[in-house]
Amino acid sequence: MGKRLIISVPQMFSMLFISRLVVETTYSAIMSQGNNILDHILSAGTAFFIVFLLILPIYFLFNMDNSMDVLDNSYELLGKTGNLVSGLYALYFLFTCVHTVALFKIFLSNVINPPVSTEVLLTTMVIAASYGAYKGVEGLARTSGVILFFMIISMIFIGISLFDQIDCLNFPPFLYQGTQSFEGGLMYMISRSSCIPAMAILFPMAKGNLKKGIFIWNLGIYALISVVILLMVGSMGDFLQTQLFPVYTAGSIAKIGSLEHLDALYLGIWTMGIFIKLSLFFMLSGECVKKFAGEKLGRFFVLVFGFIMIFFGIFLNKNAISSGIFSSPFLLGSMLLVGVVVPLALIILKKLKTEKLSIEGKEKQ
Amino acid sequence: MVNIIKKFIRNYESNQKEKEKKEKKPQKKEFISSSLTQSLSFFKNKFGKSEDLTIRKLEIMDLESAIITMAGLVNKETLGNNVMNRISADMQFNGTPIEKYEYLRDKIISSCDIVQISTYEDALYMVMSGFALVVMDGCDRMLAIGVQGYSSRGISEPSSEVMQRGSREGFVEPLRINMTMIRRRIKNPTLKFETSKVGNISKTEICFCYMEDKVSSDILEKVKYKIQQIDLETIMAAGYVMPYLEEENDLSLFSSIGMTERPDTVCGKLAEGRIAIIIDGTPNVLIVPYLFTEYFQSMDDYAIRPYFATLSRLIKYMGFLIASLLPGLYVGIGTFNPELLPGPLLNKVAISVGSTPFSLLFETLLIHFFYELMREAGLRLPKPLGHAVSIMGGLVIGDTAIKAGLIGAPTLMVVALTALSSYVIPNLYEPIAMLRLLFIVAGGIMGIWGVMILFAAGLVNICAKSNYGVPFTAPISPFSTFGMRDVFIRAGWKILAMKDSTVQYMPGAHPKRTKEKV
Known part of the structure; x- marks a missing residue:
């Protein structure tokens, strides 16, 4: 397998940053099943270290041969059984897409409640994301750079505008209602780390300092989340507990001088973020399918995946986003399987194979 | 089902291969007789x-x-x-x-x-x-x-690229005169001109112009190859050649082939490793590869102080965003998300929408249609008649339609502002006009969501675009801090001249890795 250095490490992490950000800015006490969202700052601090640990198997596997992704490794070590691994990853990425579409639908129908049909919007979003996926990782990576710039500027703008409205009385002490909220927040953050399995495919495509990239990406995400939580709690207090998407609500009450209704800004950046995440994971699922079905048949499967996304998006209801297959334990389990267990198993197999080869070599000598 | 698809794909591929196999029969050359x-x-x-x-x-x-x-x-x-x-x-x-x-x-x-x-x-x-x-x-x-001596148009200032400061010369139709205009500005033997004939009937002479020590040999080779592949009977304008120089299967609204009538612009681009393609019979010279940010640059920027040049650049970028996005956002927010507008503004828009018989989407499309109609009419009419069109359009239709309550004043103002903004970057008029229309329709059907989704898809479209291995959006994305010295800001000449910056060394550029194989 030849090295395919087609994007830079900062570009790759800007894609992953946006993908994380769209999930992280949909925090709510309802979704994380906690009662004190301020405890999520502690959750973020803990998650910061845990995510590092979770990335290690993928990083070590990549370091063993930096021209191969997890799928190439599985084909090399398992032969045709590698198809199973490709299928597993394809399903996981499709599952992440469906989850993102569901999140988009909940946001549309429960928070914004636009006069436009949510089905039409969902279908349009999926079609647009399919186009993004079709344009490939290079195009998406470059787009992410631009969108990330807009996102950061908008977040800073919303942050500054909320700063005035912070009331210190809104900050309760950490863990004063027990550890339930902390645990819920931690579970929420870790279980939705779908970027970790994505790294297993993306690492060989990126050129640059990976270690530095991983550190900045992880630190940036959790630092931003902590600041967002501080601002939200400080400006909204108990009102926050009742909101499904508190960051959006915070945006809608933000004000600078004559500028108000900054929720429009949030809407814009969040939609573009969802687009990037959907496109990226749709593209990744397509890449995995092409590995076992071939280039031509793979395109057909990608089309089927698109329909699956639309179908689930339309028929999922509000409660589905935090229950059943979208419950935190299931999300965590699936993420650990493709993000940690499979790479770890491949590392062990690779080590065993290398040792076997070296023993055989010595015997021949 | 899968078999049917496989069969379909196989048939399609074999047809494509057959098409590719059809080679042009080389024409036999007849030698001159001694009689x-x-x-x-x-x-x-x-x-x-x-x-x-x-x-x-x-x-x-x-x-x-x-x-x-x-x-x-x-x-x-x-x-x-x-x-x-x-x-x-x-x-x-x-x-x-x-x-x-x-x-x-x-x-x-x-x-x-x-x-x-x-x-x-x-x-x-x-x-x-x-x-x-x-x-x-x-x-x-x-x-x-x-002993050539046909009459041709004299050298004059190009009307489409008027500059306040700098040269008043523009290209003319005869190829050789255009070549001399470039040679006069770059007195260096590394400047090369190579000609070839294109067009089965017209046999139009095309000249590649480049600086040997600056150009990427891979890009040059690919440009020559693409020109050789042109299978046209006649070439009457530079626009005939442009699609052949673009990336394969490129469906973007934006072109990555530059076009200019100014020899000084061409010389500037040649020094950055670009290739100029001069076509006999047209004053438009093509420049490849061309980047998105170059649409916002003009020769005037380099002739004035950097502070004002920077302001002018920023105005151009703002103008581009206003011209393409504003009407779509106005229709989207006005129709579906009016709560996003500040109270007093919402009041005005609501009164306007309430007092007109059409929906905001239809009203905006209608005014845009009238505007494009007037523009097309004014473009090709003799000047005195052009004034009549302005009076008819601006005063009679615009003023009367508002007074009659057919269209709202805010809508007219948005369209006017949009039209004005689109003239800030005349080279981008066509893609902006198309984008504007798409954004209006998206905003009218899906509100701010539609506009945002389309914006993101459009962004992917231009970001994924590369020509000859050079990303179209460089140095914005892939980002280069040093490259920014001539993008959103125009740094002073001492900074601009600090480093040799040829196009093949743009961030993310891989001239060897392109879709086309030579």
Whole structure:
């Protein structure tokens, strides 16, 4: 397998940053099943270290041969059984897409409640994301750079505008209602780390300092989340507990001088973020399918995946986003399987194979 | 089902391969006959009753000869001084016809632009390019003497790229004059001009111009290859060639081929490793590869102080965003998300929408349609009539429609602001007009969501675009801090000149890795 250095490490992490950000800015006490969202700052601090640990198997596997992704490794070590691994990853990425579409639908129908049909919007979003996926990782990576710039500027703008409205009385002490909220927040953050399995495919495509990239990406995400939580709690207090998407609500009450209704800004950046995440994971699922079905048949499967996304998006209801297959334990389990267990198993197999080869070599000598 | 799809794909592929296999049969070249009568009858047969073929028979050194020219393409004075006067003089030279031909070529003809021709195909091309052909009986070759003298438009300032400061010269139609305009500005032997003929019927001369020490050899090779692949009968404008130079299957609204009428702009681009393609018969010179950020640059930016140049750049970028996004956002927010508007503004828009009979989407589309109609009408009309169109459009339709309550004043203002903004970057007018229309429709059907989704898809479209391995959106994305010195800001000349910046070294550029294989 030849090295395919087609994007830079900062570009790759800007894609992953946006993908994380769209999930992280949909925090709510309802979704994380906690009662004190301020405890999520502690959750973020803990998650910061845990995510590092979770990335290690993928990083070590990549370091063993930096021209191969997890799928190439599985084909090399398992032969045709590698198809199973490709299928597993394809399903996981499709599952992440469906989850993102569901999140988009909940946001549309429960928070914004636009006069436009949510089905039409969902279908349009999926079609647009399919186009993004079709344009490939290079195009998406470059787009992410631009969108990330807009996102950061908008977040800073919303942050500054909320700063005035912070009331210190809104900050309760950490863990004063027990550890339930902390645990819920931690579970929420870790279980939705779908970027970790994505790294297993993306690492060989990126050129640059990976270690530095991983550190900045992880630190940036959790630092931003902590600041967002501080601002939200400080400006909204108990009102926050009742909101499904508190960051959006915070945006809608933000004000600078004559500028108000900054929720429009949030809407814009969040939609573009969802687009990037959907496109990226749709593209990744397509890449995995092409590995076992071939280039031509793979395109057909990608089309089927698109329909699956639309179908689930339309028929999922509000409660589905935090229950059943979208419950935190299931999300965590699936993420650990493709993000940690499979790479770890491949590392062990690779080590065993290398040792076997070296023993055989010595015997021949 | 899967089998059917596989079969369909297989059929499609085999059809494609068959198409690719169809190669052009190389045309047989007919060599010049040593018989004068045969050569003359060849020309007479080819041109038939065409009036512009002129054959002057005469004797040169006791040999039956002829001078063939095309009326109107030669300068009679030059022909007289350099050719006719010289050969009409009583010349004495004994030898074979070939020796006489060589004597004429080397000792008699005083023009320095002499080409020896051995095929009829070349002879036809040269005579139709304004050369005079000297044909001598017993010689299987001809002399083509450069006596071109057709009338052409004088050098003047290009009306589409008017500058406040800087050169007032613009390209003209004849290729050679355009080449001299570039050579006069870059007096360096590394500046190369290479010509080739394109167009099965028109045989239009195309010239590649580049600086040998700056250009990427991979890009140059690919440009030449693409030009060779052009299968057109005629080439009457630069626009004919442009699609052939774009990336394969490129469906973007934006072009990654630049076009200019200014020699100073071309010279600036050549120094950055670009290739200029000059096409005979058109004053528009193509520049490849061309980046998105270059649409916002003009020669004036480099002739004024950097502070104002930077302000001017930022205004252009703002203008681009306003021109393409504002009407879509206005329709989207006004129709579906009015709560996003500040109270007083919402009041005004609501009153306006309430008092007009059409929906905001239809109203905006209608005004845009009228505006484009007036623009098209004003574009090709004589100037005095153009004023009449402005009065009709601006005063009669605009003012009366508002007073009659057919359209709302805020909508008209949005469209006017949009129109004004789109003129800030005239080179981007076409893509902006298309994008604007798409955004209006998206906003009218899906509100702010539609606009945002389309914006993201559009962003992917231009970010994924590369031409000759150079990302179209560089140096914005892939980002380069140093590259920013001439993007959103225009740094001073001391910073601009700090580092050699050729296009093949843009961030993310891989001239070797492109879709097309040479």
